[in-house]
Amino acid sequence: MPDIKVLPEPAGLPSPLPEPDAAELSLPVVLGALSDPLRLGIVRKLLLDREEFDHPCGWFGIDRPKSSLTHHFKALREAGVLRQRQYGLERRSEVRIADLDERFPGLLNLVASWTTP
Amino acid sequence: MPDIKVLPEPAGLPSPLPEPDAAELSLPVVLGALSDPLRLGIVRKLLLDREEFDHPCGWFGIDRPKSSLTHHFKALREAGVLRQRQYGLERRSEVRIADLDERFPGLLNLVASWTTP
DNA sequence: GTACTTGTACGAGTTTGGTCGAACTTAGCA
DNA sequence: TGCTAAGTTCGACCAAACTCGTACAAGTAC
Numbered sequence: 578m579p580d581i582k583v584l585p586e587p588a589g590l591p592s593p594l595p596e597p598d599a600a601e602l603s604l605p606v607v608l609g610a611l612s613d614p615l616r617l618g619i620v621r622k623l624l625l626d627r628e629e630f631d632h633p634c635g636w637f638g639i640d641r642p643k644s645s646l647t648h649h650f651k652a653l654r655e656a657g658v659l660r661q662r663q664y665g666l667e668r669r670s671e672v673r674i675a676d677l678d679e680r681f682p683g684l685l686n687l688v689a690s691w692t693t694p
Numbered sequence: 695m696p697d698i699k700v701l702p703e704p705a706g707l708p709s710p711l712p713e714p715d716a717a718e719l720s721l722p723v724v725l726g727a728l729s730d731p732l733r734l735g736i737v738r739k740l741l742l743d744r745e746e747f748d749h750p751c752g753w754f755g756i757d758r759p760k761s762s763l764t765h766h767f768k769a770l771r772e773a774g775v776l777r778q779r780q781y782g783l784e785r786r787s788e789v790r791i792a793d794l795d796e797r798f799p800g801l802l803n804l805v806a807s808w809t810t811p
Numbered sequence: 812g813t814a815c816t817t818g819t820a821c822g823a824g825t826t827t828g829g830t831c832g833a834a835c836t837t838a839g840c841a
Numbered sequence: 842t843g844c845t846a847a848g849t850t851c852g853a854c855c856a857a858a859c860t861c862g863t864a865c866a867a868g869t870a871c
Contacts, residue, residue: 604808605731612726613829642831647849649829666838666847683800691721730859759861764819769858783817783868 591662594654599676602657607681610656615639616649617691620658623672624689707779714774716793724798727773732756733766734808737775740789741806 611617619637639646650670653659658677659670677685728734736754756763767787770776775794776787794802 603811604804605729605734608725608734609729612722612729614722615829617722617725643848644832644850645830648831651849652828663848668848681804684804687721687798687801694720760818761820761862762860765859765861768819780818785818 591664594661594663594668596654596660596673597657599657599673599680602676602680604681606656607658607677607684610653610658611688613649613652614693615641616653617688618693619649619653619670620672620685620688621691623659623670624674624685627671708781709779711771711778711780711785713771713777713790716774716790716797719774719793719797721798723773724775724794724801727770727775728805730766730769731810732758733770733775734805735810736766736770736787737789737802737805738808740776740787741791741802744788 611620619639622637637646650659650661650668654661654670657673660673661668661670672685674685728737736756739754754763767776767778767785771778771787774790777790778785778787789802791802
């Protein structure tokens, strides 16, 4: 394993974790990722409370074990809903707003205006 | 084939099969129902090819056993996406456009413009 | 009546997905 | 050096869902 620093930041942000291209986004897959109330709440909170760019997994106040959170954030990222970057220890997430609005206009509005029943 | 025009209903249409109220529609549940490509195709076809009011299950040209189709149409109906009425032998389906547009505006546009990959 | 058609109901097999514990990796810090 | 914190990976368990065959019910037509 390299002891050389990862060179995390030459010019900007850390490169995102593996994710599908914008052109590959699939509506059934995205809908499936959003069909879980916990994940829908994560995306909604990211859309509404984004006073910062992105948030670590911990800042959602979800009362679940860490391995469960990993599972859900990974599902959202692999579906193309979230982009995740590694900042030192923490892995911050943001919604891929531009990509989703371009491919599925109106979808994020539905998520943002979701009222948990 | 009937030579008598259909009009099977004296006062109106047959009452719909059990379905959730418009106020009970749940975004995660609806998204889950639409996250299956086969079901997404059913709803899309209903939205685009509706020269008539509603269609029997058979007129979708889906190459699956009948018990599988029953399963998927039931899933869509119980999620509140479809309304189904019994016309003699056949059970015709229509999309609950008004209810869905009112609760989740823009969602049906996404479904209608879905391009199967 | 018989035969045909549309669709359901039930059950079994299989797959997928959510939940979680435990062990591990990594970064930062004292 | 060691500790702590954030998050992953693995494996297991369990529940839900998809697929399908078979049997069955109810109209329709002859």
